[in-house]
Amino acid sequence: MAYEIITSVQNPLVKRLHQLLDKKGREEQGRFLVEGAHLVEEALKSGAHVVTVLYDQERNLDPACQRALANHPQDTQVIAASAAVLAKLSETKSPQGIVAEVNKTANEWDEWVNKLSDQDDTLLLFLDEIQDPGNLGTILRTAEAAGVDGVVLGKGSVDIYNGKVVRATMGAMFRLPLFMRELGQAAEEWKRQGGRVLVSSLAQDSVAYDQAEYSGKIALVIGNEGRGVSKEMLACADQFVHIPLYGKAESLNAAVAAGIFVYEAQRNRRR
Amino acid sequence: MAYEIITSVQNPLVKRLHQLLDKKGREEQGRFLVEGAHLVEEALKSGAHVVTVLYDQERNLDPACQRALANHPQDTQVIAASAAVLAKLSETKSPQGIVAEVNKTANEWDEWVNKLSDQDDTLLLFLDEIQDPGNLGTILRTAEAAGVDGVVLGKGSVDIYNGKVVRATMGAMFRLPLFMRELGQAAEEWKRQGGRVLVSSLAQDSVAYDQAEYSGKIALVIGNEGRGVSKEMLACADQFVHIPLYGKAESLNAAVAAGIFVYEAQRNRRR
Incomplete structure (x- = not known):
């Protein structure tokens, strides 16, 4: 886990993640966004590869997500960010304070x-x-x-x-x-x-x-x-x-x- | 049936109907709005009192609604309006071109x-x-x-x-x-x-x-x-x-x- 804090919505990672809100971006990157502690926890516990977790620094990282992260077999970047960044990546009326970037996994x-x-x-x-x-x-x-x-x-x-x-x-x-x-x-x-x-x-x-x-x-x-x-x-x-x-x-x-x-x-x- | 054409979103009737998009307005007036030909037809065919029907003059009045209006036992004001007026009263992405104002009916x-x-x-x-x-x-x-x-x-x-x-x-x-x-x-x-x-x-x-x-x-x-x-x-x-x-x-x-x-x-x- 690497720690840094992102405060700008112009940050390149934020811009890239923002593209995942559109189908085109999801298809180009082969990834999608998941919002809210419960869904992020479920993604981490499943076989999916969670590439990045971004959480609101003022609200801290959800304890259940912390535990799931500790057991997640793949390498996940965990990054604190400002409320404005989380709002930028949110599709819900009240941003949940946590999003994850997940690799699409195709079943054969x-x-x-x-x-x-x-x-x-x-x-x-x-x-x-x-x-x-x-x-x-x-x-x-x-x-x-x-x-x-x-x-x-x-x-x-x-x-x-x-x-x-x-x-x-x-x-x-x-x-x-x-x-x-x-x-x-x-x-x-x-x-x-x-x-x-x-x-x-x-x-x-x-x-x-x-x-x-x-x-x-x-x-x-x-x-x-x-x-x-x-x-x-x-x-x-x-x-x-x-x-x-x-x-x-x-x-x-x-x-x-x-x-x-x-x-x-x-x-x-x-x- | 009375005929007139409303083109201004500032028209008092339009303003009053617009209040029905909020719960407060619905409670004050004891009425609610119904949008789209299918729902307006259903309202007309039911026992409900349909007070007003507003339709987009460029799209004409839906034939099924016309028939239902002819058989509706209560007095209904049928009014042609501009697309802008219909858009003002619409809650959907693509306005349906017809709305009706219906009396709330309480079952005892x-x-x-x-x-x-x-x-x-x-x-x-x-x-x-x-x-x-x-x-x-x-x-x-x-x-x-x-x-x-x-x-x-x-x-x-x-x-x-x-x-x-x-x-x-x-x-x-x-x-x-x-x-x-x-x-x-x-x-x-x-x-x-x-x-x-x-x-x-x-x-x-x-x-x-x-x-x-x-x-x-x-x-x-x-x-x-x-x-x-x-x-x-x-x-x-x-x-x-x-x-x-x-x-x-x-x-x-x-x-x-x-x-x-x-x-x-x-x-x-x-x-």
């Missing part, structure tokens, strides 16, 4: 899926162009809570390293195997390993969510907020599943629907 | 609860200090979709007429009996009518959500995002119910938890 889908054996009762979530950052983050939080084994994100999704997504996951994104992969291809490889695909859809032969066959290796597909699941993924479906609407609502919120769907799958698999 | 809890008979299999939701507007709106949307018979909002909740809440309900708030009532009192009156109270809580004797007794007259209580259910409501509980967490997450998002809870109640009641 091909490797992972090819290692699955016939005995594995894996439960996956395929996310098909989820657009709202709060929805995506909440779905990841729910998936981790429900004990999902992995999440595959297709190309049209909102950037998972967007600050709103990261905050809405409440740290779950650091504990969940995430794969970025073209969904149609991933589904094909999944099926080749004996996996089944259950697609959330109101198609004619769709069964009620509590009547679906959830045993074995299954992937649940959740579609875009407005358009639902893409044609490509509808074509991959082994079964269409829907959540009944008893009122006059035309649909459920995507994160709520994902939660009801994945919890019903687990309820069935565990009984 | 006492009257409603006293009319319940022994045979009624009513399903209620009690919301105990939900703070996030998106969560509250999404819970109302889910409740309506799940066929809940009514929602009781306690005192500490975020203002239900907040624009973010209204938008997140996707119109469900106009189709759902809503009661504003001190929750402890409402629970007492509910129990006097033979209703049971199921509280979402991790208390020691809490049962898994799929093991609870959901038959008859029941109220499900959903607590605050951080603190959970208040002591007062814990004390009213006939049964504590929880959703198991299989990962390392400490909790679920409040709207997701409400969705899983209420859909499981309906699944049980309908089989």
Whole structure:
């Protein structure tokens, strides 16, 4: 750990970190920002490489983060900074006084899926162009809570390293195997390993969510907020599943629907 | 219907409507604003009194809203305005080109609860200090979709007429009996009518959500995002119910938890 204090928002490190608030900067640098003691602690405790931690010198370094830093296997630069610097790097109304710069870590889908054996009762979530950052983050939080084994994100999704997504996951994104992969291809490889695909859809032969066959290796597909699941993924479906609407609502919120769907799958698999 | 065109953001009507973007203005006037063709249409079709509709003269009045206006039983002022006026009254990034001013309508809890008979299999939701507007709106949307018979909002909740809440309900708030009532009192009156109270809580004797007794007259209580259910409501509980967490997450998002809870109640009641 190296100690220095940064007080200028013009400091080159601050300028570089500030670029991580935009998708372009995150893609160029291959890193993203995490704000708040709880998320920084979760990042440090996960397998992710935390490159830099910046904290408000007036508020001191959070004790839980200090402990997590002591056990973090990678080299992390820990730097005190002024409140103005932390405010510059904050996306929230009240800056949390701590941010961390984290390396994006890619999970290798091909490797992972090819290692699955016939005995594995894996439960996956395929996310098909989820657009709202709060929805995506909440779905990841729910998936981790429900004990999902992995999440595959297709190309049209909102950037998972967007600050709103990261905050809405409440740290779950650091504990969940995430794969970025073209969904149609991933589904094909999944099926080749004996996996089944259950697609959330109101198609004619769709069964009620509590009547679906959830045993074995299954992937649940959740579609875009407005358009639902893409044609490509509808074509991959082994079964269409829907959540009944008893009122006059035309649909459920995507994160709520994902939660009801994945919890019903687990309820069935565990009984 | 009276026709005129408002082009100045200084127009007294525009100034008065602008006050409805704040809670204080909504309380003083007893009205609230609804933005976007879909929500305005839902408001017009519901029993609510729509006092004024303002639409962007360059975009014309939405045809579905025109039809709903023709059937709306109350007197509604329909006024064309400039894009600048609509932008002034908009809370969204891209103004929708139409807003409506709607009278708050209070449902009378006492009257409603006293009319319940022994045979009624009513399903209620009690919301105990939900703070996030998106969560509250999404819970109302889910409740309506799940066929809940009514929602009781306690005192500490975020203002239900907040624009973010209204938008997140996707119109469900106009189709759902809503009661504003001190929750402890409402629970007492509910129990006097033979209703049971199921509280979402991790208390020691809490049962898994799929093991609870959901038959008859029941109220499900959903607590605050951080603190959970208040002591007062814990004390009213006939049964504590929880959703198991299989990962390392400490909790679920409040709207997701409400969705899983209420859909499981309906699944049980309908089989």
